[in-house]
Amino acid sequence: MVLVYAETPNGQLKKAAFEAVSYGKKVAALLGQPCAAITLGTVAAKAGELGKYGAEKVYNIANEQLNHLDSQVAATVMANAAAQLNATVVVLSHSSTGKAIAGRLAVRLNAGLVSGVNSLPELQNGALHVKKSVFSGKAIAEYAISTPVKILSLMGNAIRPEATGAAVDVEALNIEVPTGRINVKSLKTIEGRVPLPEAEIVVSAGRGMKDPSNWGIVEDLAEVLDATTACSRPVADSDWRPHHEHVGQTGIAIRPNLYIAIGISGAIQHLAGVNNSKVIVVINKDPEAPFFKAADYGVVGDLFDVVPRLTESIKKFKASN
Amino acid sequence: MKFLVCIAQTPDTTAKVSFDGDGKAYNSTGVQFIMNPYDEWYALVRACELRETLGGAVTAINVGPATNETTIRKALAIGADEAVRIDAEPSGSAFVARQIAAYAEDKGFDLIFLGKETIDYNGAEVGAMLAEYLDLPFVPLASKLELAGSSATVERDIEGGVEVLECNLPLVVSASKGMAEQRIPNMRGIMMARTKPLQVVQPVDFEEPVEAVRFTLPPVKAGVKLVDPEQMDELVRLLHEEAKVL
Numbered sequence A: 001m002v003l004v005y006a007e008t009p010n011g012q013l014k015k016a017a018f019e020a021v022s023y024g025k026k027v028a029a030l031l032g033q034p035c036a037a038i039t040l041g042t043v044a045a046k047a048g049e050l051g052k053y054g055a056e057k058v059y060n061i062a063n064e065q066l067n068h069l070d071s072q073v074a075a076t077v078m079a080n081a082a083a084q085l086n087a088t089v090v091v092l093s094h095s096s097t098g099k100a101i102a103g104r105l106a107v108r109l110n111a112g113l114v115s116g117v118n119s120l121p122e123l124q125n126g127a128l129h130v131k132k133s134v135f136s137g138k139a140i141a142e143y144a145i146s147t148p149v150k151i152l153s154l155m156g157n158a159i160r161p162e163a164t165g166a167a168v169d170v171e172a173l174n175i176e177v178p179t180g181r182i183n184v185k186s187l188k189t190i191e192g193r194v195p196l197p198e199a200e201i202v203v204s205a206g207r208g209m210k211d212p213s214n215w216g217i218v219e220d221l222a223e224v225l226d227a228t229t230a231c232s233r234p235v236a237d238s239d240w241r242p243h244h245e246h247v248g249q250t251g252i253a254i255r256p257n258l259y260i261a262i263g264i265s266g267a268i269q270h271l272a273g274v275n276n277s278k279v280i281v282v283i284n285k286d287p288e289a290p291f292f293k294a295a296d297y298g299v300v301g302d303l304f305d306v307v308p309r310l311t312e313s314i315k316k317f318k319a320s321n
Numbered sequence B: 001m002k003f004l005v006c007i008a009q010t011p012d013t014t015a016k017v018s019f020d021g022d023g024k025a026y027n028s029t030g031v032q033f034i035m036n037p038y039d040e041w042y043a044l045v046r047a048c049e050l051r052e053t054l055g056g057a058v059t060a061i062n063v064g065p066a067t068n069e070t071t072i073r074k075a076l077a078i079g080a081d082e083a084v085r086i087d088a089e090p091s092g093s094a095f096v097a098r099q100i101a102a103y104a105e106d107k108g109f110d111l112i113f114l115g116k117e118t119i120d121y122n123g124a125e126v127g128a129m130l131a132e133y134l135d136l137p138f139v140p141l142a143s144k145l146e147l148a149g150s151s152a153t154v155e156r157d158i159e160g161g162v163e164v165l166e167c168n169l170p171l172v173v174s175a176s177k178g179m180a181e182q183r184i185p186n187m188r189g190i191m192m193a194r195t196k197p198l199q200v201v202q203p204v205d206f207e208e209p210v211e212a213v214r215f216t217l218p219p220v221k222a223g224v225k226l227v228d229p230e231q232m233d234e235l236v237r238l239l240h241e242e243a244k245v246l
């Protein structure tokens, strides 16, 4: 079977879990196998909802030790679950949780791992061929895994979750949970919008903003779009914006549906983190700015003029739709 | 305190990406190679800072051919005390993790650092694999790490927040932005690096379970469609009707 690890941060189901299950279902269909999902720890959400996304069975290991991530504990439990359920493929999210577990699981299960896959696999002579983006978006790699057990971690926003089925009952899975060595003390959550890696629309601004006090127009645009805000590296480095907003090679890599870049030149290291966005809009007063080469739509103009105008147009559009 | 820092060599951030004829291998002709920035700026520098306050030694380790030694010497110039090169082509994450584990197994390192991922294959896989081979706890995406005795307090980036955790050493940590500030090696460091020990170790037998079949370049964008700055209604229409993202 295809076993999907459905993450439940704070006991909740988020988009990452729905994406992973939808993906797992498609892999299972390709292999002619059933798809099951597994959740770890106390789950407040109705995990049975994962059935709608294609999980024929949803398992839970309800042990409080699993509420906080300890990669050793989670990998041990997942490896035992995979063995007990005869999983041939394990799917995880390529998230802060998936990155902690996937490699460990691969070693435990003697499995080939490809992390950050962004499209559906193909079956060729019994090997699973999968693709992912490499060289920070500048190339696509195709890998073949032919080990008996295969592990894939799915890039966020790579596929759209599809709810076509019905919810199922959650079954308890009896697996021993070892004692962990990591003690999670606290969680500082960033107030506000959807976290950047999950955001569908991102409004990002750079040094062209001139001063941190000018960010109001960026926030207004983000507000009408229900978007998450991001920034270029020099902006984060000079503390104009919080460092968690820094996207690019040395910040975080994102792939939203829509990326709006305001007063950002489009240096190669910036593009490395955003060029997997589906649609890129660039607003820059310099027609020679390199970002225009990577853009789908461009506006050559003064951002202090253009951005408020764009915000008004979107407001109008939202009001009439 | 014994620190191990895993360093990878990657093409320079601005290097042009191309592949040989059948897309089997990266075309390195004319490409400048650098130390993977996450390894250099964050992992290595933090290890050196901790060594400076707590004493001990920093070992830098790389799996790669002799041509990687320029990168390895740079790690010594930045502050590592000694270096190890495992003489093999780094054919995949599992291979690299297995080689480093084989070296580190009986050396008693207290803290093993890596960067959060490499900028070429973007795997973020080696740390978790290495930790599993060594049966050690692993904290990925760490943006802060402090030591008190044999206990580490680590902050790590998670979606929408920061997790603060404690763990006793030994520990494997992958570093992201915030862990340290980039250090430019000075003349003295560069001179000293020449005489610091660089040991070459033979690899252990291990077959990489994942095969790279081919590399291709992403489809080129159709070209930018320019919209008049006075016509923002038109941009919204395009985003709605053509791009279908609104």
Ligand SMILES: Cc1cc2nc3c(=O)[nH]c(=O)nc-3n(C[C@H](O)[C@H](O)[C@H](O)COP(=O)(O)OP(=O)(O)OC[C@H]3O[C@@H](n4cnc5c(N)ncnc54)[C@H](O)[C@@H]3O)c2cc1C
Pocket (backbone or CB within 6 Å): A205, A206, A207, A208, A209, A231, A232, A233, A234, A235, A246, A247, A248, A249, A250, A251, A252, A262, A263, A264, A265, A266, A267, A268, A269, A270, A273, A283, A284, A285, A286, A289, A301, A302, A303, A304, B013, B037
């Ligand atoms: C190893 C390495 C890693 C790096 N990693 C990253 C990274 O992760 N992320 C990142 O972003 N950068 C990164 N950088 C830095 C990168 O090279 C650029 O320096 C940086 O992205 C530039 O930021 P910017 O576009 O905001 O500023 P600038 O390059 O200064 O661009 C500002 C832009 O604003 C435009 N502008 C100015 N005024 C207006 C106006 N009134 N209206 C409209 N447009 C205006 C200008 O035309 C210009 O194009 C890295 C660099 C190195 C060497």
